[in-house]
Amino acid sequence: MCFENYFPIWGQLLPHQQRLLQDSLTFQTVKKGAILHGGSSDCAGLVLIRAGQLRALVYSEEGREITIYRLFGGDLCLFCAPCVIRSIQFDVTIQAEKDTEFWSIPAGIYQQLMAQSAVVANYTNELMASRFTEVMSRMEQFMWQRLDQRVAAFLLQEASIEGTCTLQITHEAIANHLGSHREVITRTLRDFQSEGMVKLSRGRVTILNREMLEMLRA
Numbered sequence: 001m002c003f004e005n006y007f008p009i010w011g012q013l014l015p016h017q018q019r020l021l022q023d024s025l026t027f028q029t030v031k032k033g034a035i036l037h038g039g040s041s042d043c044a045g046l047v048l049i050r051a052g053q054l055r056a057l058v059y060s061e062e063g064r065e066i067t068i069y070r071l072f073g074g075d076l077c078l079f080c081a082p083c084v085i086r087s088i089q090f091d092v093t094i095q096a097e098k099d100t101e102f103w104s105i106p107a108g109i110y111q112q113l114m115a116q117s118a119v120v121a122n123y124t125n126e127l128m129a130s131r132f133t134e135v136m137s138r139m140e141q142f143m144w145q146r147l148d149q150r151v152a153a154f155l156l157q158e159a160s161i162e163g164t165c166t167l168q169i170t171h172e173a174i175a176n177h178l179g180s181h182r183e184v185i186t187r188t189l190r191d192f193q194s195e196g197m198v199k200l201s202r203g204r205v206t207i208l209n210r211e212m213l214e215m216l217r218a
Contacts, residue, residue: 003103006048006074012119024109030096037080037094045104046084047077052100053161057093057176066142066179069134070097070161078127084110142179150178151188152216155198155207165207174205 003025004010010018027050030036036047036054047054054071056079071077071094078084079092084107113120141150154177158167175185189205192198197213199206207213 009123026104034096045106047080048103050101053097065176067177152213167205
């Protein structure tokens with residue numbers, strides 16, 4: 001499908017704005033694990049995902065990772081171009097969780113469109129507000145929820161994303177998402193297994209009792 005089918009405000013742009021945007025696009029593909037953006041000094045352009053999955057993460061002072069939000073097909077990544085939004089004052093890393101196809105919009109072109117079009121400016125502001133709401137929600141979970149609650153919520157989210165209760169994921173990967181240590185995640189998952197909520201095998205977590213995880217997450 002074409003870019004205009006994925007950019008929600010395409011039909012509200014003027015013809016010359018559509019041409020400017022269309023002529024500036026590059027289409028790219030990255031493999032799982034690739035880093036698309038690595039900090040506030042990196043401002044290559046915005047990313048509109050055609051297919052695949054990205055995650056936005058930050059690092060603690062100790063070097064631990066925590067996922068602050070995720071992006072899927074049709075999502076626009078503003079944090080890939082922090083120079084467009086001057087209020088972004090913290091470093092965000094964008095990593096491909098799956099093989100991902102996307103269009104890259106040069107930061108300068110997008111800034112030009114924002115200056116010309118109230119539609120683009122309003123869309124961008126709404127998107128930023130939505131992303132920051134996600135970030136704040138994740139930070140509240142990190143600060144106030146017990147780890148077992150966060151692990152339960154993560155497993156349920158993964159099952160929803162993948163469309164299966166059999167998750168191909170390591171304890172290390174879960175720890176990286178949640179800002180924890182692998183050993184702590186392993187102990188938590190073993191507790192879940194002893195209570196009949198999950199079954200563990202190498203590189204795999206199978207959800208056996210979704211209702212119990214839902215109750216724990218609440």
